[in-house]
Amino acid sequence: MAFFSKNRERRPTSFYFLAAFFALFVLFLYGPMLTIFILSFQGENGGLTFPMNGFSFHWFGNLFEKQAVGDFGGSFSRSLKLGLIVMVVTVVVSFMAGMAFRKRYKGDSIVFYLAIASLIVPSILISLGIGLLFNIVQWQPQWFTSALGAHLTWTFPFGLLIMFAVFNRFDPSFEEAARDLGASNWQTIQYVVLPMVGPSLIGVAMFSFTLSYDEFARTLMTAGALNTLPLEIYGMTTNVTTPVLYALGTVTTGFSFLVIALALGTVAIMRRRKGQKA
Amino acid sequence: MASDTSKRSSYFLISPMALIFAVFLVIPLLTIVVVSFWDYDEYRILPDFIFENYKYLLGSSVTWSIYLNTLKYAVLTWFFTLIIGFTVAYFLAFHVRSLTWQIVFFMLCTIPFWTSNIIRMISWIPFLGRNGLLNSALINLGIVDQPLEFLLFSDFAVVLADVHLYALFMVVPIFNSMMRIDRSLVEAARDAGASGFETLKSIIVPLSKPGIAIGSIFVITVVMGDFITVRLMSGGQSASVGLQISNEIGLLQYPAAAASAVVLLITVLLIVTALLRLVDIRKEL
Structure with a gap:
């Protein structure tokens, strides 16, 4: 516990380098996902890369047409x-x-x-x-x-x-x-x-x-x-x-996150119940 | 009597897992070994006992260059994930001072790993492509006048995607090892006049070794057997052992694929055995 209570000590310089490194790492992890998330709302005439050619849900609709994408x-x-x-x-x-x-x-x-x-x-x-x-x-x-x-x-x-x-x-x-x-x-x-x-x-x-x-x-x-x-x-x-690929990515990723949220929610509820019983 | 029943219950409890491993791991691997000695024509595989598949495989210079290429991917990915994984774990374990923030930052790192690998590979296309974000930015800044071609569909893209996919496999075990380091050791080192770098070198790195070994096993084995990253990110221009196997499967040359698989398995097991000398996995849980 001593480690955590010495909070007010001055941060060494290395801390700022490491923090910057960590921020870059997070950007590295999330950046590409964010771009395909944005691009999945590409306009109807838009392509696989930027710029955005308008904004639409066209590709999400496309996803559910059977002929279009398998x-x-x-x-x-x-x-x-x-x-x-x-x-x-x-x-x-x-x-x-x-x-x-x-x-x-x-x-x-x-x-x-x-x-x-x-x-x-x-x-x-x-x-x-x-x-x-x-x-x-x-x-x-x-x-x-x-x-x-x-x-x-x-x-x-x-x-x-x-x-x-x-x-x-x-x-x-x-x-x-x-x-x-x-x-x-x-x-x-x-x-x-x-x-x-x-x-x-x-x-x-x-x-x-x-x-x-x-x-x-x-x-x-x-x-x-x-x-x-x-x-x-x-x-x-x-x-x-076409960006329908990105729409699919966005949908399945969203679904994965939903599953994590459900799991974490269940754990939280279990913890609370246990707390009430005790 | 009591120990007899408890033994029997242990065997009962372990039997479903043992059974699944027997049917879907042991027997299939034995099947591969057996089939690697079989013959084949265009339509089917023929039971036999020949060494042609191995002779052809090991006698071909293509095989050796593919192994070299795969090792190159594995070593480069291992190197970068190790540097990144160690630095991130070190930051989380020793520089983030509240447990809550440690958990929050740790979760932040793990979330992207809950999504499909293929989607995570695809997500590099708008960034690295010929008209991608990076090329546009470089051109706008006047750093280059033509789009860089090597960014996508290249060895660079393969290693980048591998590092992106598997960096967490290094962060987690190293972080786990670091969190077990007795903080008083670090303080003692500092009180004895050690600089930050000396503490890192003589205390933190040695005590993080089990985590480093486990992470390395994960990353190296996964990259050695990978075929989809290589296919998607090299745009079909590079080969790996896994890709070779999957191509042979596609051509229905199962005995050839089986022989490649046996050689790959032996290679991976040798690497893992070497790394396991550094760590006792059962102690680390």
Whole structure:
């Protein structure tokens, strides 16, 4: 705490250099996004670059006409559904695995190293491997089978690592107290463990949804006949040369932010409820 | 008896994750290894045991230049993300003095990473293009008289986009390591007369090493396997190992793609093994 209370000390010169560097970094992160956000409101005769040729919602309208840019609605709804399935499965399975890892047992490091491997194996290899496997056993790849599995190999490591971080700091005496008071295993999980790790599980949910919703490389050979949204966007980059591309960027980015806002809102509500109970 | 049930429950709890990894990670990777020895013609892949795919791959000078090119992207991206990541993390951890502002600034850095990578790549087009913002500005200021062509669809654009996409992967683990450094060490160094730079060199950098290693693993592996950034940002003018694999997939030359994939996997694993000597990941969580 001593660190924070010495607030009034004079700032060294290096602080101003670092602050300027940080400001530039933020500009670097946000600048390009802002330009496509602005350009998505390009006038009807405007092009892919500045200047703005008027202001319109033309390109957003264009997005929803089926002929103009492929199947935006269908791919969006598939990505949404896939993201939600991945989210639920990741939260449940990561929580279970996190609980399992609190005790040492034979072979526990195998799953841990598989998770790390899953994180560092290039995504295109997962795509290729699953695609080949389905090809050889003659299963039809589908977004809800092969692509789902491919996405889970990407979200599980994050889910597991987050659960590790949570349970490393988790005090088991709360559970012991619950058990001493006669709670069953399930009651202990329901009334003690889940409320305590709840906010982190929301974090896992948000993480896994967004990772799946934006995943491109792992979907490439596993989605089957029907595109997910990132595949659709990728297709557009090669054959669409109008600002409708930017409109799509603005819409999906807006949607991602909505998901974050929802997740943060839920955590805030959970915190408040907990506060009221205490 | 009790430990038996608890062991059994551990196995039960871990089984869904183990099963998914087995079906969608282990078996597919084994499939790649097996198929890399298969033969193929224009229409299908033929079970076989031949070394032609590897002979062709490793005997071709194109492969070596592609690997060199991919390594170049990986090293450059690693270098710039490390400099940026370390500086930003250092600023956040040691110069921002209130926890609230640390959280606010940290969130500010992470928000762009919640959007699609492809969209983030596209967003450079209006900035870097021939008629883009940067070229217009340079021409208006009289610095150049013709638009700079190397800005978009070039190696420069690929590395720029990679740094833009993955800088956070460095910031987060380094920041995490720095926040664990005991502040009294820093004060002790200062009281003992160390300059800011000496403190940085002999305390902060060594103690941030685990974070640096984790960030490096992330950035290097992701760039080594990348194909979409290279394709979009180089405009098809450069190649990377991932792009080569994806092209072979596009041509339905699966055994060739599989052989490339095996070589890439071995390369990545060697790099990671080297970096893991610097850090015990399980301790860092």
